[in-house]
Amino acid sequence: MGDAVKSSGRSKGGASRKGRHRGVKGYLERHFQVLIHSLGRLSRNPFSTLMTIAVIGIALALPTGLYLLVDHVRDLGGQWRETTRISLFLKQEIGDERARRLVEGLIEKEEIEEAAYISPEQALDEFREFSGFGNVLDALESNPLPGVILVQPAALQPEAIQALLDRLRKLPEVEIAQLDMEWVRRLYTLLDILQRGILTVAALLALAVLLIVGNTIRLDIESRREEIVITKLIGGTDGFIRRPFLYTGFWYGVGGAFIALLLVNLSLILLQGPVERLAGLYGSEFRLGLTSLEMVLVLLGIGVALGLLGALLAVGRHLRAIEPE
Amino acid sequence: MILFDKVSKRYPGGQEALSAVSFELEAGEMAFLTGHSGAGKSSLLKLVTLIERASGGQVVVNGQNLTRMGRREIPRLRRDIGIIFQDYRLLHDRTVFDNVALPLIVTGLQRRDVERRVRAALDMVGLLNKEKRYPVTLSGGEQQRVGIARAVVHKPPLLLADEPTGNLDPELSREIMDLFRLFNQVGVSVLIASHDLELIASLPYRVLTLERGRLIHDSGAAG
Numbered sequence: 023m024g025d026a027v028k029s030s031g032r033s034k035g036g037a038s039r040k041g042r043h044r045g046v047k048g049y050l051e052r053h054f055q056v057l058i059h060s061l062g063r064l065s066r067n068p069f070s071t072l073m074t075i076a077v078i079g080i081a082l083a084l085p086t087g088l089y090l091l092v093d094h095v096r097d098l099g100g101q102w103r104e105t106t107r108i109s110l111f112l113k114q115e116i117g118d119e120r121a122r123r124l125v126e127g128l129i130e131k132e133e134i135e136e137a138a139y140i141s142p143e144q145a146l147d148e149f150r151e152f153s154g155f156g157n158v159l160d161a162l163e164s165n166p167l168p169g170v171i172l173v174q175p176a177a178l179q180p181e182a183i184q185a186l187l188d189r190l191r192k193l194p195e196v197e198i199a200q201l202d203m204e205w206v207r208r209l210y211t212l213l214d215i216l217q218r219g220i221l222t223v224a225a226l227l228a229l230a231v232l233l234i235v236g237n238t239i240r241l242d243i244e245s246r247r248e249e250i251v252i253t254k255l256i257g258g259t260d261g262f263i264r265r266p267f268l269y270t271g272f273w274y275g276v277g278g279a280f281i282a283l284l285l286v287n288l289s290l291i292l293l294q295g296p297v298e299r300l301a302g303l304y305g306s307e308f309r310l311g312l313t314s315l316e317m318v319l320v321l322l323g324i325g326v327a328l329g330l331l332g333a334l335l336a337v338g339r340h341l342r343a344i345e346p347e
Numbered sequence: 348m349i350l351f352d353k354v355s356k357r358y359p360g361g362q363e364a365l366s367a368v369s370f371e372l373e374a375g376e377m378a379f380l381t382g383h384s385g386a387g388k389s390s391l392l393k394l395v396t397l398i399e400r401a402s403g404g405q406v407v408v409n410g411q412n413l414t415r416m417g418r419r420e421i422p423r424l425r426r427d428i429g430i431i432f433q434d435y436r437l438l439h440d441r442t443v444f445d446n447v448a449l450p451l452i453v454t455g456l457q458r459r460d461v462e463r464r465v466r467a468a469l470d471m472v473g474l475l476n477k478e479k480r481y482p483v484t485l486s487g488g489e490q491q492r493v494g495i496a497r498a499v500v501h502k503p504p505l506l507l508a509d510e511p512t513g514n515l516d517p518e519l520s521r522e523i524m525d526l527f528r529l530f531n532q533v534g535v536s537v538l539i540a541s542h543d544l545e546l547i548a549s550l551p552y553r554v555l556t557l558e559r560g561r562l563i564h565d566s567g568a569a570g
Contacts, residue, residue, distance in 0.1 A: 256449060
């Protein structure tokens with residue numbers, strides 16, 4: 023006891039500042055302690071914590087899922103766009119010989135990158151192989167398919183392709199000239215609108231996350247009013263008092279992002295089977311896959327940013343109002 | 348340590364809690380502040396810790412003029428003051444140890460040093476064996492001793508106590524006073540607001556008497 027009293031006496035000389043750890047390591051150590059401490063606090067109320075991060079998770083999962091969906095469809099559209107080709111269905115009376123001469127002529131042209139002739143026989147074989155209607159076809163007496171020339175335009179601009187299409191349509195050998203691009207363009211416009219819409223939804227849901235975190239932290243601040251007052255009375259700085267609440271917001275963000283990832287990937291897994299079957303029907307190898315690492319990081323980043331910002335808003339508004347009386 | 352120069356405090360609404368109060372508490376001095384409830388004792392202590400600001404006059408604490416002190420400097424001022432409350436104001440969701448450690452934690456002291464200092468403070472108030480208990484499981488006298496340990500753990504040069512024995516019986520009150528005398532003996536300045544005149548009269552310390560916001564009697568530095 024005597025020793026303790028003696029040590030308290032040293033304070034007169036202002037020795038109380040001695041031994042205060044001011045290094046970077048100490049600073050990080052303290053932050054890390056608060057980080058873990060705030061996680062511990064949250065885990066002591068598992069139910070309400072889980073409720074909060076579940077709400078945040080759902081709010082994050084919704085736009086993420088929609089975004090991924092649109093992204094996948096866009097990818098798919100990209101594959102189709104590359105195969106933008108003009109199909110020239112030849113008149114029935116055009117023989118192989120004449121068709122091949124036509125192809126040679128077409129390849130010469132500058133605005134055409136490639137042209138290939140598919141004879142009625144080849145077309146029939148291909149059709150037999152891929153459609154599964156082999157038996158039916160065998161029953162036919164004559165080949166009903168026309169010869170086709172596939173033309174790959176050199177240009178990518180829709181206008182140039184359209185012009186080329188108009189010219190090819192006037193060739194005497196051509197019965198029908200067909201370009202399957204219109205619907206790709208429509209799809210893209212639709213996707214643009216969808217993406218804009220998702221962005222709006224995402225912004226609204228981000229606002230909702232901010233409000234949820236802000237309100238939860240506000241309640242937390244209210245319930246710890248006495249602690250805040252006492253901490254201020256014994257010389258705790260605003261920064262010190264703010265820290266645990268900010269880290270609580272941080273954990274809400276991290277937790278919400280994880281829940282969102284869980285929900286999105288769960289949905290992707292559930293969709294996997296049906297999508298594969300659908301893709302199979304179209305002869306496509308298309309697969310959904312899970313969220314990429316990049317997506318995981320982006321979602322975590324957004325979650326953390328929203329959590330911190332929500333906490334910052336609540337703390338800025340409410341901590342200042344709590345002063346000793 | 349504390350210098351009041353013609354200090355007045357007027358609360359919004361016009362009531363004057365303190366008017367033209369002047370006194371000086373030397374470093375290492377111990378004094379009592381007395382008067383009826385509402386005489387201005389609490390207001391005076393609040394001015395020292397900048398819970399309230401003076402409406403007029405100058406307050407100097409530990410060499411710092413509080414009149415011009417900004418909001419951001421307040422924590423530093425309070426770290427040099429140990430405050431003891433009538434109702435102890437302990438955190439009930441934390442152990443005795445964690446309560447006492449709080450003033451050290453806010454300064455960012457390392458865990459190892461925190462443990463050493465907290466144990467020393469608890470030893471001083473005779474509660475070393477109760478560091479893992481929660482405040483509600485302790486008696487009033489024990490809770491107040493936890494409050495005192497918290498006030499001195501960071502070795503502040505100044506101790507302020509607002510009716511520290513207000514909720515305790517005479518015997519416990521005397522024990523608490525003995526603790527304050529002990530701190531004073533090792534050089535800590537102590538200012539205790541109390542209306543326990545009997546107890547105060549039995550001790551050889553300076554007494555400042557307030558009445559309706561005025562300092563009507565100052566026994567001068569005794570003891």
